[in-house]
Each structure stands twice: as structure tokens, then as C-alpha cells.
Amino acid sequence: MNTRLAVLAAALLLGASAPALAASAGGPKLDVIARDFVALTLEAGEREPGYVDAYYGPKEWAEAAKAHPRAVPALKAEALRLTAATRAVDDAALTPDERRRKAFMLGQLRAAETRLAMLEGQKFSFQDEAQGLFGVRPPLKPLSDYDPILARVDGLVPGEGDLAARIDAFQSQYVIPADKLDAVMKAGIAACKARTEAHIALPKGEKFDLAFVTGKPWSGYNWYKGGAHSLIEINTDLPVAISRAVDLGCHEGYPGHHVLNAQLEEKLTKGKGWVEFSVYPLYSPQSLIAEGSANYGISLAFPGAEKVKFEREQLYPLAGLDPATADAYDALMTAKADLASSENTIADAYLSGRMDKPTAIAALAKYGLSSVARAAKRLSFIETYRSYVINYNLGQDMVRAHVERVGASQDARWKAMAAVISEPTTPADLAR
Incomplete structure (x- = not known):
């Protein structure tokens, strides 16, 4: 079984044991995006020590990421793909909690795009970097x-x-x-x-x-x-x-x-x-x-x-x-x-x-x-x-x-x- 399928299989196993989510058309789409986001983050952690601050999901996911991490350009492309997929989830099909979940995911993905771009060598101003990574533009006083x-x-x-x-x-x-x-x-x-x-x-x-x-x-x-x-x-x-x-x-x-x-x-x-x-x-x-x-x-x-x-x-x-x-x-x-x-x-x-x-x-x-x-x-x-x-x-x-x-x-x-x-x-x- 290839790495991506192994990760998906592990994700489905976790999903099978997880509590049922609120019934909505958009929830399952966010579940799939979320599973891919975990794989993206774990693999990015293999490319940059310290990128992953904490992980307590299935060990198989971490093992798969460690065994076959994608290169930084491929990870950046994946972050962009997941951002587009998340944006495409219709807010009208989501519960209020799921809309907050979607907004949170978009911020995490933008941060991944920014950090991966930095790993590729792209330079940002201090404020642009902070905006991309942490979602705020800090005021700078003299x-x-x-x-x-x-x-x-x-x-x-x-x-x-x-x-x-x-x-x-x-x-x-x-x-x-x-x-x-x-x-x-x-x-x-x-x-x-x-x-x-x-x-x-x-x-x-x-x-x-x-x-x-x-x-x-x-x-x-x-x-x-x-x-x-x-x-x-x-x-x-x-x-x-x-x-x-x-x-x-x-x-x-x-x-x-x-x-x-x-x-x-x-x-x-x-x-x-x-x-x-x-x-x-x-x-x-x-x-x-x-x-x-x-x-x-x-x-x-x-x-x-x-x-x-x-x-x-x-x-x-x-x-x-x-x-x-x-x-x-x-x-x-x-x-x-x-x-x-x-x-x-x-x-x-x-x-x-x-x-x-x-x-x-x-x-x-x-x-x-x-x-x-x-x-x-x-x-x-x-x-x-x-x-x-x-x-x-x-x-x-x-x-x-x-x-x-x-x-x-x-x-x-x-x-x-x-x-x-x-x-x-x-x-x-x-x-x-």
C-alpha cells in the first residue's frame, strides 16, 4: 500500500471510532481536508525540526510522514490545494461550529503556505511574515x-x-x-x-x-x-x-x-x-x-x-x-x-x-x-x-x-x- 493510501486508511480508522459529527453536507468534506492537513503538517515537520509543536494522533500517521515526507515545493502545492478545497466548502452547508472550524483551518493553511515559502527561500517583511504565519499585522512603534x-x-x-x-x-x-x-x-x-x-x-x-x-x-x-x-x-x-x-x-x-x-x-x-x-x-x-x-x-x-x-x-x-x-x-x-x-x-x-x-x-x-x-x-x-x-x-x-x-x-x-x-x-x- 502506498504512503498516501496508508495515511487515508488510518484516517478512516480514526474516523470510525470518533463521535458522530453534526449532520451537514459540508462536515464530511472538512473531515477529508483535515486528514490531509495532518499529513501535510507532519511531513512539513520532517522538513523543518520544530515545525510540529505537539502531535497526539495515530502513530501510523507520524510513521508514514517520517518514512516518505514530500519535498517542500510539493508540500506548498498541497497547502494551496487544501486552501482551495476549504474555500470551496459552502458555508450554507455548515453548522455554526463547522463555519468556525473552516475559518480556523484557513488560517492554519495560510500559515503553512507562508512557512513553506520561507523554507523555499522567499523573504517577507516582519509584518507580512507575522500576518501570514499568525494572522495579525503587528503595529510597530518607534x-x-x-x-x-x-x-x-x-x-x-x-x-x-x-x-x-x-x-x-x-x-x-x-x-x-x-x-x-x-x-x-x-x-x-x-x-x-x-x-x-x-x-x-x-x-x-x-x-x-x-x-x-x-x-x-x-x-x-x-x-x-x-x-x-x-x-x-x-x-x-x-x-x-x-x-x-x-x-x-x-x-x-x-x-x-x-x-x-x-x-x-x-x-x-x-x-x-x-x-x-x-x-x-x-x-x-x-x-x-x-x-x-x-x-x-x-x-x-x-x-x-x-x-x-x-x-x-x-x-x-x-x-x-x-x-x-x-x-x-x-x-x-x-x-x-x-x-x-x-x-x-x-x-x-x-x-x-x-x-x-x-x-x-x-x-x-x-x-x-x-x-x-x-x-x-x-x-x-x-x-x-x-x-x-x-x-x-x-x-x-x-x-x-x-x-x-x-x-x-x-x-x-x-x-x-x-x-x-x-x-x-x-x-x-x-x-x-
Whole structure:
């Protein structure tokens, strides 16, 4: 049996065991497109390591993709074919849920076209790349627009002279000792989970494993394994600050990546038989939703002053740090958040060649209020993931605006968040 038929046969087997979809003329057409999309994504993952962030579908599909991946030009042609086929599905023949499914699929396919074109050597501007991959066109403000924020931050840090150096010295007081890192991180994650579970039902038996790694361009990563199981890795190349315990616990875990992937698996892949959600291509609008909701999830789980209160009462003593200084450090972290989108401007200038490497590192240190070493680590992330950086700041802003449109009720906000991370949400949906 040839590879394509093997994949289709496996798809049909999966479909036979999946729940019946809502009766409609368009649903079966989307099922076939979805199966081909999974094959396309898995094969693209063989052509670019890291392209597939998570996969928990049938092993036979992954084995077939590994054994006979098509060349990049053929994969790009397949993405174009699937886009045309998806567009041809009549909206009138679809249920409301299926129309959302179709819109989600079109965004994923456009991202595949864009990324495959990049692998062929095609160059895009920063904004065009972001639009193609993640479904949004990020605004880029001049770095000078962030200078008033720097002036405000200056008043929060003791001493005189270079602001980034003073901040680096100040933050060194808030590093979690290496021998206490495991206990502090687990305590932070446990608190994030407890607050999430109070509002979102988690799949039975869900769990995560925690590991500490080095030599990575990122500070933390969630590797979703399927079956509501994640591996959360924390990078210790640089010292880990006390604020990162809750930040990473929420972002990588609850209600962030772990919960999003578990919800999509349970409600869409298993619940509806929508096999396209069994694979997560990193370079896709799904990442804007994932990173944006994971970042917003921090303030949703710990609104207002609750985060610093928890850190002061629980994490500082556990880490052996002085709880009396928690408020001063939290004020600095809050102010730094207003500088987040400066990274988009720097990434645009660096990736286009308008800013050289030393200048980019200096700019990231200045506007990221970090040490040169930490700025260099961040630039390595930009070099690896390029316009992906927009998903953290712009994605967070979009998810926040969408969720908080329901009003000030925390219950209502959690309900809106649950919908974002368990439905075929697109960037366009966040504007509603």
C-alpha cells in the first residue's frame, strides 16, 4: 500500500471510532481536508525540526510522514490545494461550529503556505511574515515611544547611572537559589492549578512532569504529550527570578499551554472527531491564541495584588528571600510589562538588517531592562523564532481585550477564557 493510501486508511480508522459529527453536507468534506492537513503538517515537520509543536494522533500517521515526507515545493502545492478545497466548502452547508472550524483551518493553511515559502527561500517583511504565519499585522512603534516608560521606571530603582545595569543589580536580589528552585517552581505551579481548577474542569488524570534544562533559546517550554500529559521544561542557563515561578506556572501550565492543549484534545479531537486538532504546527495562528492566553492567564489567575501577596506569603519564605521587599520588586515587574511590545520593533529592525547584532542586544537590554547576557539570550530566541515574538505581547493584549469585554466579573472572565482555549478560536474571533 502506498504512503498516501496508508495515511487515508488510518484516517478512516480514526474516523470510525470518533463521535458522530453534526449532520451537514459540508462536515464530511472538512473531515477529508483535515486528514490531509495532518499529513501535510507532519511531513512539513520532517522538513523543518520544530515545525510540529505537539502531535497526539495515530502513530501510523507520524510513521508514514517520517518514512516518505514530500519535498517542500510539493508540500506548498498541497497547502494551496487544501486552501482551495476549504474555500470551496459552502458555508450554507455548515453548522455554526463547522463555519468556525473552516475559518480556523484557513488560517492554519495560510500559515503553512507562508512557512513553506520561507523554507523555499522567499523573504517577507516582519509584518507580512507575522500576518501570514499568525494572522495579525503587528503595529510597530518607534523605540522613542517607550522612553517615557523608561523615565517612569527610573524612579523605581535605587542608585544612579545606567538604568539597565541598576535594574540588573536590583533584580539579582530576587534570584531563586538553585537548591530551592524545584520546590519554589512546584509551589507556584500548584497554586496556578488550584486557581484554574476552581473555574475550568480539567480532564481526569491530567498531569505534568517538571524538568530543568540548559542550552535553550527559551526560558520555559511545554511539551504536550497527549492524554492530558505535559512535560514542562525550565531553562536554567540564566538565574531564575522569583516572579518566574507564578509566571511560568501559569503560562506553561495552568491555565496556559497544558490546559489549552488538554481542552482541545478532549473537546475537539476526541469530542468532535476534528483530527486537525491532533497536531499543533508552531508557526500558525494557533500560537497567537496559545501564547496570548497563556500570558493573560497569569493576571486572570492572580488578579490585582493577589500575585504579589501569594509570592510574599508563600514563595519568598520558601526561596529564602526577604518578603518585606516583595512589593518593590512587583512594582518594577509591573512597569516593565509596559515595554513588552518594544521587542517587536527591535526584532523587525534586526531581522531586516537595519540593526546589527550588538545594537540589537543593546536595545533589548535597554528596553527590556535586562543584563546584556539576558538580552543576548533573548536575541537568540528572535533569531530562532523570528516574528513569533509578537504572540506574547500582541497576543496577550488581544486575549485580554476579548476576555475583559465581558465585564469585571471574575467568573465571567474565566468562562470567556475557557471558550478561547477550548474552541477553534482565530485571531479574528478575539476582536468580537
